[in-house]
Amino acid sequence: MQSMNTLKSTLLTLTVALIASGTHAGGADARGFGGGFHGGGFGGFHGARTSIGGFHAGAFRAGGVHGTYARGAGGFHANVNRNYDVNRNWNAGDYHGDYGYYHGGHYYAGYGYHGYYGGYGYPVGGAVAAGVAAGATAAAIGSIAYSLPAGCGSVYVGGLGYYSCGGVYYRPEYQGSQIAYVVVNNPG
């Protein structure tokens, strides 16, 4: 039992990409059945479908996301200091629950938007993930991270929040019900 618990906690510790919820970011059903989503395959994980749907199969599939929605960066659990509340050092990996995962000594940051087709993820070189985690200016515009580096300040542009982290701007956004950070040009 102890070993089970240990295994479980180890899994949960290492697999920070999991969400247990009735809703989650999920890819559209590319095969055209049902109204439900497959679980988004963040970090190589994919979840069970959580709805049957199927009233008007295909009717709401316009603009569906197909193929791999790749995570560009991320995978580390950077503590986030939101500048208006320096006491709140929450661990993004704990709360968002949808970040990269540690496997076999490497951080993987693959993110399959479609739970199935893309859900097996792919390893992103540590240099990329580490670069973003360190707030490197080399972070590519359009890269997607699932946690922020340390030392970010928030800015509002057009009524929406952004972060500036060592010269790199991140746009937090919901992708489905999952929170992600997209590297953008200076929104101001």
Add this chain to the structure above:
Amino acid sequence: MRHTASATIVLTSVLAVAATVGAQTRDDSAAVPARTKQRSTQKAEQPPAIDPRAIDALRKMSGFLRTQQNYAVDTTGKQDYVLPSGEKVQLSSHGNLIVANPNRLRASVVSDRKERQFFFDGKTFTMFSPRPNYYTSITLPTRTTNRELVEHLDANYAVELPLADVLRWSTVGASINDITRATYIGTEWINNAETDHYSFRQRGLDWQVWIERGNQPLPRRLVLTTTDDPARPEYAVDMTWHLGTRPSDAVFAFTPPNDAMKIAMASREQLASREQANKARRTSQPTKED
């Protein structure tokens, strides 16, 4: 990319096998000779793939739900996630759904790793994440119903509301067109309610529902098995129902907490372009911005 390609090949194979099996099943059933003259026009005498009692039960359930203008459901759920190794891990959550038809709802899903709250006050939909203290809001056209909200969020933002099936059943009816098998399993007690247990199959999905017996045919448990995934991950949710109470409108309105940050909600178009950009990035230099 290689992973994706091989996954697609595996999937294709699985689907091909599934299609073959399905075809055989139909052939077998058609080959069984009719036993009586009266039923000689029917294809089979063995238990039919679709038990009409199961379909009736779905219709009765959704018919009853449609008579409920106001209800709340407490949920406890378990969802499998599949590791790249093929191992399944199961995570738990709980939540609720509060509905005042035609156009008010509120829902939450809480796990140890994630919490989401959803508000729809008839005009504005808000999704709120208490721990990072983010929210996003969109304004819906006037007279948008709960049902339309479900589909709008699905179609435009890839957002699935909790118990989306209950919301669908309670506004339109049970979906039967996609069902290829329907079976009555038997009775079972679920959380002090005597229920009838049914199993259904449709493409890519086996699902079971336990419907309360008596004059309140409510779904008490729902189990979904994703069958187009070799690991066959499951999602299970138990429901506790509270009928007939309409909360005040304030319950459905969202007021941002202090310091909450309003953030964007990516449209499906944006999600697709992010995908494209990241694909391109993997093979060449970044070319696209937000």
